[in-house]
Amino acid sequence: MIKEIFKDIKNHKLIKKGETIILGFSGGPDSVFLLEILKKYKEEIDSEIEIILVHINHMLRGEDSDGDEKFSESIAKKNSFKFYSKKINITKISIEEKKGLEEIGREVRHQLFKEIFEKEGGDKIALAHNKDDQIETFLFRLIRGTSLEGLEGIRMKKMQYIRPIINVFKKEILKYLSENKIEYRVDKTNFENEFTRNSIRLDLIPFIEKRYNPKFKDKIFNIMGEVREVNAENSLDIEEFMENSKLSIEKLNTVSDFFKKKLIKQYFNEKNIKSDRYKVNSVIELLEKGGSKRISLEKDIFLLKEYNYLSIIKEVENQEVKKNLFEKNFELKIPGKIKFGSYEVIAEVSLDKIEKGSFEFLTNLNIGETLIVRTRKNGDKIIPTGMTSEKKVKEILINNKILKEKREELPLVLQGDKIIWIGGVRGSEIFKKDCNTKESIKLLIRRIQ
Numbered sequence: 001m002i003k004e005i006f007k008d009i010k011n012h013k014l015i016k017k018g019e020t021i022i023l024g025f026s027g028g029p030d031s032v033f034l035l036e037i038l039k040k041y042k043e044e045i046d047s048e049i050e051i052i053l054v055h056i057n058h059m060l061r062g063e064d065s066d067g068d069e070k071f072s073e074s075i076a077k078k079n080s081f082k083f084y085s086k087k088i089n090i091t092k093i094s095i096e097e098k099k100g101l102e103e104i105g106r107e108v109r110h111q112l113f114k115e116i117f118e119k120e121g122g123d124k125i126a127l128a129h130n131k132d133d134q135i136e137t138f139l140f141r142l143i144r145g146t147s148l149e150g151l152e153g154i155r156m157k158k159m160q161y162i163r164p165i166i167n168v169f170k171k172e173i174l175k176y177l178s179e180n181k182i183e184y185r186v187d188k189t190n191f192e193n194e195f196t197r198n199s200i201r202l203d204l205i206p207f208i209e210k211r212y213n214p215k216f217k218d219k220i221f222n223i224m225g226e227v228r229e230v231n232a233e234n235s236l237d238i239e240e241f242m243e244n245s246k247l248s249i250e251k252l253n254t255v256s257d258f259f260k261k262k263l264i265k266q267y268f269n270e271k272n273i274k275s276d277r278y279k280v281n282s283v284i285e286l287l288e289k290g291g292s293k294r295i296s297l298e299k300d301i302f303l304l305k306e307y308n309y310l311s312i313i314k315e316v317e318n319q320e321v322k323k324n325l326f327e328k329n330f331e332l333k334i335p336g337k338i339k340f341g342s343y344e345v346i347a348e349v350s351l352d353k354i355e356k357g358s359f360e361f362l363t364n365l366n367i368g369e370t371l372i373v374r375t376r377k378n379g380d381k382i383i384p385t386g387m388t389s390e391k392k393v394k395e396i397l398i399n400n401k402i403l404k405e406k407r408e409e410l411p412l413v414l415q416g417d418k419i420i421w422i423g424g425v426r427g428s429e430i431f432k433k434d435c436n437t438k439e440s441i442k443l444l445i446r447r448i449q
């Protein structure tokens with residue numbers, strides 16, 4: 001069994017040479033068994049790995065919880081491993097945040113693991129999920145409702161999280177600990193069916209095994225493997241559906257709703273936004289509506305549909321910066337450069353004969369002149385290059401499909417009250433380069449955030 005676990009570690013590249021492993025350690029049989037595996041791995045495979053134990057006292061069982069904490073600390077001392085522990089009253093947090101104890105417990109664990117991971121410069125966070133946990137998760141998600149991705153179960157490796165004993169049944173763990181006389185703590189609440197997962201473990205699975213199929217867990221595990229294979233075969237590269245960090249609606253509409261949902265979930269994951277069925281279906285509905293729309297995803301975070309793109313925006317992002325932009329004009333001396341919100345605006349001498357892109361504009365301005373840089377105002381007009389009459393700046397921005405929130409922070413460059421250039425979009429016919437001059441003043445814009 002241990003050789004098989006070592007084989008999984010190697011094949012799935014769970015641990016690299018000399019890495020620092022943060023081990024979530026409850027003192028129960030699973031985490032004690034995982035510690036034994038990591039100790040053997042250190043002894044036999046890689047003596048340079050560092051093991052750090054992290055324990056959370058959830059304060060659910062009074063003296064028993066304190067006993068778990070003391071036991072865990074003693075194990076760490078016995079093996080000369082670093083040890084961190086923290087008492088967290090998850091019952092109080094559960095009431096305050098109106099969430100279940102299981103959900104709160106999971107959230108506080110991951111938060112503490114992350115803190116220690118960053119403090120210690122960790123490489124991996126090892127969790128002691130086993131094969132029974134996999135099956136319980138599958139049934140839990142199936143009962144509550146989930147996607148095909150949800151039916152994959154718990155992954156052996158996801159970002160910095162690793163689960164080396166995910167392919168080991170609980171009975172195998174208990175047998176190993178018993179045969180080797182290895183001590184562990186028993187959480188009595190695991191034998192109470194108050195929590196959904198406990199009920200699945202204590203009631204549902206034994207009932208099905210006794211009444212219908214004694215090898216029920218093996219069958220479920222096989223199904224999970226097939227689901228993973230199907231999902232892998234039907235995966236899409238989200239980069240092919242992106243344009244300038246935005247999700248292209250035109251490209252999304254080339255695939256079925258099934259794949260649209262998969263891509264939207266991937267997009268949320270990349271933006272560190274928790275996805276669920278309601279959010280994803282809301283986006284699907286949004287795709288069918290015309291005009292600019294937005295929906296709330298999390299506090300102060302929205303998904304914006306504008307023109308042919310979906311993007312994530314933060315309502316409070318850069319509010320102070322934008323406020324300052326609206327309230328004042330900035331001076332730009334030729335040659336020179338200034339920072340303007342998320343942009344850098346530059347005026348420099350150039351020998352270029354033609355413009356190389358929309359992010360620059362060759363002008364007939366002169367060295368020593370001072371320009372004004374500001375945001376758009378209502379009624380702003382410009383004579384665009386190639387035209388003889390004025391046009392509203394707002395119309396030009398709309399016609400160029402500049403997103404609404406970007407219009408408000410885009411720099412305009414002026415001489416006096418006349419607009420020379422809408423930064424990165426369109427220049428003025430009045431101020432464009434004289435073809436007879438060898439050198440000119442080039443205006444450039446660069447995004448710096």
